[in-house]
Amino acid sequence: MSDDRAEKVNAQRTVASEQATPNWLSRLLWMGPRVAEAREATFGPGKPGFAWFDIARQLSDDVAEIGETGESNLAALLLDCDRVGLLVRAYLEREGLRSGVGPLGDTDWANTRKLPLLAEAFAKLTIPQRSMLTAILAPDRDATLAKLTGADRESLAGAVRGLATRLSEPLEFEANRLGRALVARWLRVIVAALVLAAFLATGGNWLDRKLEKPNIALHCPVTVSSQYPWQGTDHSLLVDGDRNNMGFHTQSGGQQWVVIDLGSVRKFNKLVAYNRSDGYQDRAVPIKLEVSKDNINFTLLRERKETFDQWTAGGLHAEGRYVRLLNTPPNFFHLAEVEIY
Numbered sequence: 001m002s003d004d005r006a007e008k009v010n011a012q013r014t015v016a017s018e019q020a021t022p023n024w025l026s027r028l029l030w031m032g033p034r035v036a037e038a039r040e041a042t043f044g045p046g047k048p049g050f051a052w053f054d055i056a057r058q059l060s061d062d063v064a065e066i067g068e069t070g071e072s073n074l075a076a077l078l079l080d081c082d083r084v085g086l087l088v089r090a091y092l093e094r095e096g097l098r099s100g101v102g103p104l105g106d107t108d109w110a111n112t113r114k115l116p117l118l119a120e121a122f123a124k125l126t127i128p129q130r131s132m133l134t135a136i137l138a139p140d141r142d143a144t145l146a147k148l149t150g151a152d153r154e155s156l157a158g159a160v161r162g163l164a165t166r167l168s169e170p171l172e173f174e175a176n177r178l179g180r181a182l183v184a185r186w187l188r189v190i191v192a193a194l195v196l197a198a199f200l201a202t203g204g205n206w207l208d209r210k211l212e213k214p215n216i217a218l219h220c221p222v223t224v225s226s227q228y229p230w231q232g233t234d235h236s237l238l239v240d241g242d243r244n245n246m247g248f249h250t251q252s253g254g255q256q257w258v259v260i261d262l263g264s265v266r267k268f269n270k271l272v273a274y275n276r277s278d279g280y281q282d283r284a285v286p287i288k289l290e291v292s293k294d295n296i297n298f299t300l301l302r303e304r305k306e307t308f309d310q311w312t313a314g315g316l317h318a319e320g321r322y323v324r325l326l327n328t329p330p331n332f333f334h335l336a337e338v339e340i341y
């Protein structure tokens with residue numbers, strides 16, 4: 001696919017995706033126009049003068065790499081002078097004031113006075129500093145450098161470094177316009193996502209509570225096959241809503257069971273059993289779940305053989321008044337809570 005065609009396809013996709021997003025959301029998230037405006041206003045590749053600015057940026061990195069070896073460091077001074085030259089070119093080219101493609105000439109230097117930002121920045125240099133700088137940026141820089149005294153270099157280095165910084169900062173700001181817009185957009189998207197997640201979490205809990213059927217076993221009478229001394233003596237705790245306290249504890253030997261009386265024949269679809277939380281969980285299995293309408297004839301609904309913390313027996317489609325849980329003898333039998341829905 002040619003670059004032109006790829007660009008058109010991308011543009012169509014962008015338009016399609018922007019059309020698919022509601023207007024208010026698009027505005028809120030800076031999806032379209034704000035970023036497009038920023039892209040348009042950004043001083044970026046392809047814009048007049050950007051190539052010079054980009055090279056000046058790289059030189060700035062080189063200056064940083066040379067390190068803090070003192071302002072009189074000749075290599076850093078030359079790089080800073082070149083940065084100034086490149087930045088002046090960038091400014092002039094942006095304004096259509098560049099006189100040619102070669103080194104900066106008299107017309108270019110004269111044109112710098114037409115741009116207030118450049119005029120102001122250069123005004124901070126003394127006249128000798130200005131003439132040394134223009135001489136270094138002229139083709140015969142070696143001759144100029146040979147004439148510089150140590151004091152000249154030192155005075156020029158600080159002044160040129162300051163000048164390069166003053167010239168590059170505004171361009172840097174304009175070059176980062178799109179980046180700032182994208183950061184702002186993503187911050188907005190992240191905040192919106194967090195708000196949405198918080199809303200869904202709250203809304204989800206609210207919906208769960210609305211849709212949740214009541215636990216019909218809650219506070220129903222409980223009968224147990226036998227009672228172990230001292231532990232699990234209050235059987236109402238099997239259906240008290242607390243999933244950690246022990247609801248009953250039988251003796252060992254023979255078939256042990258627990259029956260919950262729902263009070264009348266009820267339809268239910270799910271039973272959740274919570275094992276005792278302080279150990280001996282293997283005693284609860286294998287466990288059988290049965291239902292009866294008369295407390296005499298029971299029908300097996302489910303059986304579970306694997307040890308569990310929480311056993312959910314769903315899809316029961318059951319009907320009955322007495323719900324019985326039995327484990328396999330000879331064994332103690334104990335559970336913390338049973339819920340029926």
Ligand SMILES: [Ca+2]
Binds near residue numbers: 247336
């Ligand atoms: Ca309980």
